[in-house]
Structure formats: structure tokens, C-alpha cells
Amino acid sequence: MAIVVQKYGGSSVADVERIGMVADRVAARKASGRDVVVVVSAMGDTTDELLALARRISPNPSRRELDMLLSAGERIAMALLSMALNERGVPAVSFTGSQSGIITSDAHTNARIVEVRPFRVQDELRRGRVVIVAGYQGVSYKREVTTLGRGGSDTTAVALAAALEAEACEIYSDVAGVFSADPRVVPEARRLAEISYEEMQELAEAGARVLNAQAVEFAKDRGIALYARAATGDDGETVVRRHAPRAPGRVVGVASETGLVLLRLAGGDLGELVSLLERLDTRAAGAKQLRFDGPLGASLVLSLENLHDFAALRAEIQADVPGVSVLEGVGAVSAIGAGINASYHNVREAVRLVSEADTNVLGVATSSFRISLLLEEAKVEDAVRRLHRGMVGDA
């Protein structure tokens, strides 16, 4: 029987009522004649609440113990969803990441899935059960519990879909698909009917929350189509799949990030750069790193999101690398589209538009899919609106 993998985010299972609505949707999919595997995140703000508890105990908790703590969240959500399905007469069983065979690297709090051995999931599907799997978590080769970082449940879903040779991977959230910008910031943003893996990956890396970048990379490698939908209400969707390239240079969307830290080496001393990168390798393995070329020499941007102990790291860096300057409160805005930097026109236009929001552009980075600009965090939303109005084409 064809297999469908569904993933539901934390806001979709935030309380008993919403867990019931998800159970209804899963039951309907099962009744349509598919084997269904459901990947769930922790309920609502559980992960943030557990993290806050940990910080009250230790400003710099062990990442191994953080994983032990945080992985409890999905366990609660999956057991409750399984009970809700059984209550509806749909036989279901829940499995932890470890029981589902999600094998990861041992990089605690930001592990990568290296292999999936879904034998128990397959056994239960053959018995006609819906299988509920804890998202965001796995087990390392050292038999330690690991977590995959923010958005990791998407990656769990895609990796399982690949290992199970699923017909489709459906990602449910509180947004009905992928939009050309965050509709809360840009009211005229429109839903993209379809988008390529590469564009989706760049949008996600540039800060779009709807799909996780590593998940999209996985889907691309295995050729799995992703369907991004709302868990309730709106029936619209965005399909992410391999397809004919768009007109080069066309901009499909705009995304942004805040909570960034800019590390600048004004002098460009090679020894200092090496020290800095070594320090980051051991201490900031969980942090996304972007390299920017700015008007002030080599610079490097860290996202604080997965970096659980920046205060300590900042002190270490400033002690070891005296030439570095550390600027917090930085944001980034990006325009995404295949071949966007084929001509200088787009880069020049992006800089011009963002400068109108904030004359102090701190850095520019380009790739064949993306133009990103660094600026003061407080100016990000205005810059997003200007970029969207000036650069995103009509449907």
C-alpha cells in the first residue's frame, strides 16, 4: 500500500482540542487507503518552556543534557496523538526517534540524520497501524539521545519518507503553503503554487520558517515532493519539487532573519581569522554561519538561535582574538530566485531598496540563488516590504 508521511508542527498539537483535529485529519487520510506515518513536534511552547527551566539552572547547560531534556516534549505529543487515534477506532502506535531508527551524528542540539532504519515503523504499518514518530530527535551511533535543531521535525519527516519510499511528504503548519514573504509583514505576499528545491532551500536558509532547509536538501537528494499545507482551515498548498527552471533572474520571494551577531576582522590578519574559526568550530558548532564581504573587511555572521551560550563564547572570542569586533542586534534580508545574480542589476537594485530603509548596509553576500544584505535588526521589516514591492514579480 502507498505510504504517506505527514508532519504536524507544535502549534498544530498545542492543546487537547487541536490534537483531536489532527487525529481527525490523520484518520481521514488513513481511510483514503494509504499507510500513514505521522511525525509530530512538541506541543506548543513546550520546547521553549523546557529551555527556560534549563537556563534557570545553568546559564550554559551541557548540550547532551539539553537533548535529554528537550526530547521529552515530542514524547508527550506523540503518545497523546496515538491515544486520540485509538479513541477514534484507528489503531496507532507511537515511537521515539530512537525506536524509529533515526540515526544521527553526535552533534548534540544540532545533530544531522545520517541514516534511517525504520524496521519497527514498517512492521507496524504492515499490521495496519498508523505510526506516530517523535520529530526533531534521534539517537547517535554512541546510543545517545540527540536533537536536530529548530525545524528538525521537518527533517525527520523527509528522511522517513525517503527511507519508506513514501508517495508523498505533507508538512502541516499554521500557514497554508509557502508565500513570497511573511504575510504578517507583507500583506500583499502571495502563495507560491510550486517552487524548486533550490529556491525553497535558500528561502529557508534566509529565514523563512515554513520549511526547514536541511529537510528540503534531503527531499531534493531523494526526489521526494513536499506538500506544505495548513493543519486547519485553508486548503491551499505549495508543492516543492524538481521542475523546469524559471526565467533566470526572476525573484520568487523575500525572507529575513533577526538575532544575528556580526564578527568583523577589520585588519584581515590571517592568524586571527584562523583562531576565530577554530574557536567557532568547537563552541558554535550549532550556530549557522554566513560569510559576508562588507565595506569593512572580512566578516562572519552567527545566528544566536541554536547557540545556547553566546555570553560565554563572546568572552572567549574577545580574549583569544583581540582584533575582532562583535556587533549584536543585526538582521539580514534576502531576495531569492534562480540565477538572481546573473547580472549586477539585481544586486544594485537590492542595495538601493534596502538603503532606503537603512542607509547603513553592513554587508552584502550573493549566490546564484540569493542576494542577502546585513542591516540593523530594527530596520528588517521595513526593508523586507521595500524588497518585496521592488523585486518580487507578479504571479
Next chain:
Amino acid sequence: MAIVVQKYGGSSVADVERIGMVADRVAARKASGRDVVVVVSAMGDTTDELLALARRISPNPSRRELDMLLSAGERIAMALLSMALNERGVPAVSFTGSQSGIITSDAHTNARIVEVRPFRVQDELRRGRVVIVAGYQGVSYKREVTTLGRGGSDTTAVALAAALEAEACEIYSDVAGVFSADPRVVPEARRLAEISYEEMQELAEAGARVLNAQAVEFAKDRGIALYARAATGDDGETVVRRHAPRAPGRVVGVASETGLVLLRLAGGDLGELVSLLERLDTRAAGAKQLRFDGPLGASLVLSLENLHDFAALRAEIQADVPGVSVLEGVGAVSAIGAGINASYHNVREAVRLVSEADTNVLGVATSSFRISLLLEEAKVEDAVRRLHRGMVGDA
């Protein structure tokens, strides 16, 4: 190096501050030159809160999924305690029941420990770390997560102490030792300096909360001394160990239970009794069963405590076994002491004392360590006070 196993109950780790106090106590024990293994329960009312969530979703949740849900509680507590120790400069690592090698039967929500394979615990002790272990949970031979029923963390501690050949097993709770009755009910109750395994086991089975009966049985089988202490404040303790028998017939304490259900077969039809027991075997495996001889024929008492779905079971029993009567709202009071039923004097005296509280004694059961009487739940506290005043000897 000598190993000490400590167990802390849910009220001892109910919030961040109390977790810090436990960490201080563990750190002091480690500094005294012992290898320390700490077994923790879930924080405060976590288990009851998770159970309430489950009941909102399903009146009769799958016991397998209940175990998945409830085992999340200890995982949170153990990770936070490990962080608190690391924060104090004491290297610590936390393990789930499964990682600690706690192998159990597959009787979900009421599993029994069948074997302990503490290889990872021993490895970490050799590295000089304090090892924190999730109480109350294990893994079955079928690789399913199981829980041990109420008080199961005590059992985890004793089983680990036995497997590790520990020097001592210290059980910390909010009470400083074992008392001759619950001091909240009987203000003149006194702490017992020491008590035999058999008496402790009977006290626990009769409803004393301070130590779990299966844990005491484990300790007896392996000859491990148990030290019951308060997690904070009072330095008093009770030692449970093998020792010279007391004067036969002396009563060491009084205990009670409420929330019982009395099943009565007035006619004494053997076929009906067999039907009833079969039904209970499959559906009430988690419920403690006591057999009583009462004035009204054969009867059987179930505790609702571990019975997650009595309403359904009641309907089934009444459909299958028409001759049975089901009486809820029943309590039991017990007097405990080695050789207590050597003469009829003690039984007669117990019945007389309890009759003064409730003329309607529903049943009497005796063993060489215990005299138990069934009565209306509402009369239990008064009966406990009368039994204690009339039968428990002075220090």
C-alpha cells in the same frame, strides 16, 4: 570505590530551587568519597498532570501509550538535576531507564523489573561521574518503554543498588523515615529507628507511602539495607534491614488505604469466581488484589490506584458475572507486626477497635504479619487513630 544509590521523590525535585538543594546534597555525598548514583522521580505533580491530559483525550487510553507519555516526566527531572550538578562543578550524566539497563516485564503501567544490566552506569562511575537515572521506568524485552506503577522509583533504586553491589540505598522523601502511622492522621505516631523487611513490606502493601513494597522485597532478596530519610531538614531516619525478630505479636504500625472496590460473590458459585478472576487477569493486571473472608461469602478487593479504566471493567464484570456485587468507596485499615496473628487476641482486639469507628466491618483478612479490616472509606481515619491508640506499643 564504594557506591551509594540515592533516590529522590517527586516532591524533592518539584521546582528549580528544590532541584538545587538535591544537587547540593548529592555533591556533598560525592565529596565524602563515594561513587553516587541518583534515581529521580518526575517533578512534583508532573505524572498526575500528564495522566489528566491523557484522560481528556481518552477515558481508556492504551497502557502502552500511557507508559510512553508518563516516562517523559523523569526524563525532564533527571536532565535538570544533571545540569545542576555540572553547574556546581560535579561531573554528571543522566540515563533513561532503558539506557541504565532496567529490563522489565511487558506489563505496561505496572511492569516488574526482571533484570538490571547497568553497564553504562558502571562505565560512567569509573569516569568519576555522578550518574542520574530516571526512576519508575524501564524497557521490556520487546524493546518497549514500560513504567513500574506508583512508587516505582524506589524499586529502580533498590534494583540498581543490588546490581551495583552498593554499600547503601538511601530513599529521600518529604518524611524523615517510617512512622508507626501517618503523622498527618495520628499526631502521636513515632518514628521507627529500625524495622524488618517483612514488616516494612506489609506496611507498604497496607498503604504506607514512604517505601514501595516491591522495592522492599527486592532489598530483602539481595540483603540491601534501606535508609529512609527526609530530603531536607530533619536528620532522623529509619533503617530497614534483616535483624533479630521482635517479641511476637507486637504491633509496629498501622496503615490504611482508600479508593478500594469490593467485589462480592454472595452465592459462592465456583464458575462465577473463575469467570471473575479471568476477567481481572486480563483487564486488571495493574490492580492490587486482596482476598478477604467476610460475613457475606467470598470477596475480592481491588485498588483503583493503578487501574486506569475501572468504569469499563465494571461494566464488563457485571455483564459476565451476574452474581457479583460491586461496592465502591471502600477503605482498609491494617495493624502490622511479626507474629501478630499468633493468638486470636489481636484479631479480636482489632475488630473491636474498628467497630467503634464503623459498626459495619465489611471483611477481615489476616497473615502472620498483618490484620486488615475493610470498612467504609469515610471512617478510615478515625479507625486508624483507634487502632494506633489501642494496639501500637511504646518505643
